Amino acid sequence: MTIKEAQEIVDNWIKTIGVRYFNELTNTALLMEEVGEVARIMARVYGEQSFKESDKSHDLADEMADVLFVLICLANQTGIDLTEALEKNLEKKTSRDSNRHNNNPKLK
Numbered sequence: 001m002t003i004k005e006a007q008e009i010v011d012n013w014i015k016t017i018g019v020r021y022f023n024e025l026t027n028t029a030l031l032m033e034e035v036g037e038v039a040r041i042m043a044r045v046y047g048e049q050s051f052k053e054s055d056k057s058h059d060l061a062d063e064m065a066d067v068l069f070v071l072i073c074l075a076n077q078t079g080i081d082l083t084e085a086l087e088k089n090l091e092k093k094t095s096r097d098s099n100r101h102n103n104n105p106k107l108k
Helices: 003-016 024-045 060-078 082-097
Strands: none
Touching: 003 060, 003 082, 024 060, 060 082
16 A cells, blocks of 8 residues: 555544544654554564563564554644655655765764
8 A cells, every 4th residue: 555545544444433533642642652662672672671571472563553553643634645745855865865874984
């Protein structure tokens, strides 16, 4: 599915199953919560932290999808076309960083 399609699907889901969008501030807090859940798994799988018994049934893909879902909700609520936003962001990064990373000895 495209990003545009994902925005439409989430909007339809919210309006038919979710009843309505949570307000923007609530969704921002939920986004931070979901990002924290991704960070928790990353720290245990790829970092030095050990798993607690309650952490052992982790699903990184599902947690990343939760982040994406809430981010899409916020984009829909604020009128942001994520396809357009990502295209502009990539253009900015390409222009700004065209030589920066190639010239970074830390990346060699």
